[in-house]
Amino acid sequence: MTQDLPSPPRLETLAADKPISLFLDFDGTLVDIAPTPDAIEVPSDLLDKLAALAERHDGRVALVSGRAIDDLEGHLGRVTLACAGSHGSHCRDADGGVVGDVPGALAEDVLDEVSNFAAAEGFSREDKAHGVALHYRSDPSLENRGLAFAQKLAERHELQVKRGKRVIELTARGGGKADAVRAFMETEPFKGSHPVFVGDDVTDEDGMRAATDLGGVGIAVGERPSENAKYALANPAAVHQWLGL
Numbered sequence: 001m002t003q004d005l006p007s008p009p010r011l012e013t014l015a016a017d018k019p020i021s022l023f024l025d026f027d028g029t030l031v032d033i034a035p036t037p038d039a040i041e042v043p044s045d046l047l048d049k050l051a052a053l054a055e056r057h058d059g060r061v062a063l064v065s066g067r068a069i070d071d072l073e074g075h076l077g078r079v080t081l082a083c084a085g086s087h088g089s090h091c092r093d094a095d096g097g098v099v100g101d102v103p104g105a106l107a108e109d110v111l112d113e114v115s116n117f118a119a120a121e122g123f124s125r126e127d128k129a130h131g132v133a134l135h136y137r138s139d140p141s142l143e144n145r146g147l148a149f150a151q152k153l154a155e156r157h158e159l160q161v162k163r164g165k166r167v168i169e170l171t172a173r174g175g176g177k178a179d180a181v182r183a184f185m186e187t188e189p190f191k192g193s194h195p196v197f198v199g200d201d202v203t204d205e206d207g208m209r210a211a212t213d214l215g216g217v218g219i220a221v222g223e224r225p226s227e228n229a230k231y232a233l234a235n236p237a238a239v240h241q242w243l244g245l
């Protein structure tokens with residue numbers, strides 16, 4: 001780990017004087033980064049362990065992922081925790097009820113343009129209910145071309161561009177991991193607790209900032225220097241250990 005941040009106190013210590021909520025990113029935080037989105041290795045008991053963690057914290061655990069919720073469920077099974085997909089565009093409570101506002105899907109002509117560009121330039125495309133991602137892990141030299149394309153398209157269609165690990169994404173404006181944290185924190189069982197956001201990527205900075213603003217902390221995972229984290233953990237294995245999964 002290259003960043004100069006201390007390890008967090010033990011989870012039990014952090015939760016000793018005040019109720020905390022755990023907001024957990026998925027890729028790079030709970031599972032290791034893999035060559036393609038579908039190649040991740042997800043322990044078969046991960047969801048059960050997360051459910052047990054949620055039970056220990058009276059339901060105050062939420063997954064906050066860039067992936068669409070359907071995609072997460074394809075890897076984990078039916079998620080019975082609070083959950084935010086597509087970078088916080090779609091938030092669901094533990095009973096499946098919608099939390100906060102949900103933006104619409106991207107317009108067909110935008111999706112067609114992204115699809116044509118991806119096919120012509122060698123990106124791998126990931127469609128989501130509330131956005132679309134262009135992956136270039138197999139050829140990092142595509143980054144600048146992908147970014148220029150996404151920025152122009154975002155300007156023309158009033159969308160936002162999100163950056164991640166070897167991925168460029170387009171989503172509707174508004175929404176994000178900060179909004180997801182804030183929306184959950186206004187509802188039970190999160191209300192009145194101190195949010196702890198754990199994540200590894202650029203989009204997680206928003207979640208960490210929101211958690212800090214609301215009296216909690218951010219925990220960065222891995223080597224990427226973080227502007228908003230107070231603590232750091234080396235990798236997903238260290239996250240599992242810290243969470244007691």
Ligand SMILES: O=P(O)(O)OC[C@H]1O[C@H](O[C@H]2O[C@H](CO)[C@@H](O)[C@H](O)[C@H]2O)[C@H](O)[C@@H](O)[C@@H]1O
Nearest residue numbers: 026027033034035036037065066067137165167
């Ligand atoms: O917010 P997250 O849960 O961390 O999701 C971020 C993106 O994760 C996935 O892409 C990343 O992980 C892939 C598997 O390790 C990797 O192949 C890819 O290069 C990474 O960018 C996911 O596919 C995206 O939809 C998420 O936005």
